[in-house]
Amino acid sequence: MTVDQIIFLIVAAITLFAAFSVVTTGNLIRAAFWLIGALFGVAAIFAILHASFLAVVQVVVYVGAIAILFIFAVMLTRKDMRDQGAQLNRNWKFGAFLSALVFAGLFFLLRGWDGVSKTAAAFPSDFDAVAALGGALVSPDAYVLPFEVASVLLVAALVGAVYVAYNHK
Amino acid sequence: MDFHKDPLQIAANWLFGILAGWGVADLWAQVLIGFLGIFLLIALLMVVDILLVWVERKVVSRFQSRIGPNRVGPFGLIQPFADIIKLLIKEDTTPEGADRALYNLAPVLSMMSVLILWAVVPLAPTILGVDLNIGVLYIIGAGAIGTLSIIMAGWSSNNKYSLLGAFREVAVMLSFEIPMLTMMLIPTIFAGSMGIAAITQAQDVWFFFLAPLAAIIFLIAAIAELGRAPFDMGEAESELISGYNIEYSGMKFGMFYAGELLHAFTFGSFWAILFFGGYRFFGLEKVSAFLAIAVLLFKAFIGYWIIMWVKYTLLRIRIDHMLIFNWKFLTPVAFALLMVTAFMNALLAASPTWLYVSGMFLSNVLVAWISLELARFAAHKEREKTENALTADARR
Numbered sequence: 001m002t003v004d005q006i007i008f009l010i011v012a013a014i015t016l017f018a019a020f021s022v023v024t025t026g027n028l029i030r031a032a033f034w035l036i037g038a039l040f041g042v043a044a045i046f047a048i049l050h051a052s053f054l055a056v057v058q059v060v061v062y063v064g065a066i067a068i069l070f071i072f073a074v075m076l077t078r079k080d081m082r083d084q085g086a087q088l089n090r091n092w093k094f095g096a097f098l099s100a101l102v103f104a105g106l107f108f109l110l111r112g113w114d115g116v117s118k119t120a121a122a123f124p125s126d127f128d129a130v131a132a133l134g135g136a137l138v139s140p141d142a143y144v145l146p147f148e149v150a151s152v153l154l155v156a157a158l159v160g161a162v163y164v165a166y167n168h169k
Numbered sequence: 170m171d172f173h174k175d176p177l178q179i180a181a182n183w184l185f186g187i188l189a190g191w192g193v194a195d196l197w198a199q200v201l202i203g204f205l206g207i208f209l210l211i212a213l214l215m216v217v218d219i220l221l222v223w224v225e226r227k228v229v230s231r232f233q234s235r236i237g238p239n240r241v242g243p244f245g246l247i248q249p250f251a252d253i254i255k256l257l258i259k260e261d262t263t264p265e266g267a268d269r270a271l272y273n274l275a276p277v278l279s280m281m282s283v284l285i286l287w288a289v290v291p292l293a294p295t296i297l298g299v300d301l302n303i304g305v306l307y308i309i310g311a312g313a314i315g316t317l318s319i320i321m322a323g324w325s326s327n328n329k330y331s332l333l334g335a336f337r338e339v340a341v342m343l344s345f346e347i348p349m350l351t352m353m354l355i356p357t358i359f360a361g362s363m364g365i366a367a368i369t370q371a372q373d374v375w376f377f378f379l380a381p382l383a384a385i386i387f388l389i390a391a392i393a394e395l396g397r398a399p400f401d402m403g404e405a406e407s408e409l410i411s412g413y414n415i416e417y418s419g420m421k422f423g424m425f426y427a428g429e430l431l432h433a434f435t436f437g438s439f440w441a442i443l444f445f446g447g448y449r450f451f452g453l454e455k456v457s458a459f460l461a462i463a464v465l466l467f468k469a470f471i472g473y474w475i476i477m478w479v480k481y482t483l484l485r486i487r488i489d490h491m492l493i494f495n496w497k498f499l500t501p502v503a504f505a506l507l508m509v510t511a512f513m514n515a516l517l518a519a520s521p522t523w524l525y526v527s528g529m530f531l532s533n534v535l536v537a538w539i540s541l542e543l544a545r546f547a548a549h550k551e552r553e554k555t556e557n558a559l560t561a562d563a564r565r
Contacts, residue, residue, distance in 0.1 A: 030268070
């Protein structure tokens with residue numbers, strides 16, 4: 001095993017453990033903090049894949065904004081922050097079956113793909129991934145239209161949220 | 170290679186030779202040297218941090234017409250060590266009903282969020298941790314961990330005052346992050362890179378002269394991000410005792426306190442790096458790496474001193490005023506300035522330096538003037554409305 005593989009396995013184990021704890025812990029705030037751990041793990045995996053921009057954006061957006069908003073929402077809406085309900089409901093057998101099915105499907109799909117066992121080619125030394133990403137986002141031949149449509153959609157959602165929450169006098 | 174130009178590389182090579190002589194594998198030798206480098210940087214920062222306690226106390230006493238610490242050692246220089254001994258022998262208390270794991274994790278994360286910022290700081294042309302090409306975003310990402318530590322401390326203490334303090338502090342930090350990030354994009358536009366080292370290298374003319382308004386907005390947002398006066402509503406002593414860190418005692422409180430001081434110093438150094446040329450000062454940085462570090466520390470201390478000056482001069486602002494100031498004034502001005510700067514950059518890209526600098530400077534002044542006039546107009550309207558309402562009330 002190479003050093004990269006060992007690091008990947010450690011990070012993946014931490015991420016999976018944190019993600020599992022999100023759904024098993026009874027304390028809602030604890031669950032939010034475990035979720036932050038899982039999001040950090042995903043950021044670390046992005047970093048291992050040399051996608052440094054995505055890794056940092058993952059931390060800034062998910063940990064810095066969304067997770068904090070989760071915690072705020074939990075703290076402001078719950079009277080008692082320890083969730084008292086049962087952890088499982090009647091549909092758990094069906095849910096477990098569905099997730100096992102999805103896992104098996106992905107497993108067999110990826111087993112047939114030869115990319116799993118290959119090692120990735122190294123980047124050329126002068127390759128700037130961030131510049132390439134930035135260029136692709138604003139170039140008309142690449143992703144400028146989806147990028148702009150997504151931003152318009154987000155602005156519309158923002159305006160809609162403000163309108164719904166606005167206190168009409 | 171000359172020892173004065175690149176001392177760390179020469180030391181690393183020397184160590185590598187010794188370890189190779191002992192028969193250590195190359196990979197492990199590199200890992201060991203990397204860890205030693207990190208240890209050296211953190212040790213330097215912690216020593217500066219101990220000194221900062223003394224600097225802060227001495228400066229605040231000058232602002233308040235006092236003498237400050239002057240009993241322990243010459244000029245009270247040994248005072249911080251006495252403080253540390255006191256913090257270490259204090260009882261380590263945990264409040265009843267606290268979430269023990271998160272309660273203990275919060276001070277560590279608080280200190281960590283400051284220390285990891287220094288990974289991207291270029292101390293000299295040859296001395297820097299990593300030359301990340303997304304350095305500016307990394308700084309914001311590290312700030313996210315600081316926000317997390319505050320909400321963790323506030324919630325896990327099981328104290329309503331600390332929770333209220335954390336809520337306020339986090340609301341302020343989340344809001345002021347936006348103008349701060351926007352203003353960090355302006356040096357990025359000038360330098361054509363998000364890397365901190367590239368931004369430093371690009372400053373043949375200090376970016377302060379190109380974008381004085383950006384530098385000022387960045388400083389305001391940084392002070393709010395630090396939770397220092399006038400934006401210290403999170404720890405308003407008169408109503409919240411001391412905010413999110415009420416329940417912490419001994420060295421755990423010390424971690425928050427030292428983290429806050431080092432954070433202020435760190436933002437002073439970022440101000441120096443983004444707008445005042447970092448380690449560059451009339452070619453001094455080319456003479457010796459040690460001189461470059463001294464220049465950077467000097468500039469960082471000036472930034473830190475200005476942050477202290479603001480803190481001990483201004484009064485605390487109410488939380489709603491603070492958020493209104495951010496969302497209705499600072500953020501729109503920051504966005505407008507970013508758009509104007511990007512436009513002017515495209516317009517003046519091919520022009521000589523003097524035209525570029527003066528064009529940028531004038532557009533900054535123009536944006537500042539228009540936004541202040543608009544703010545004045547809005548304030549007059551608001552005052553008229555309030556006065557009319559008051560006279561209508563009096564008539565009834």
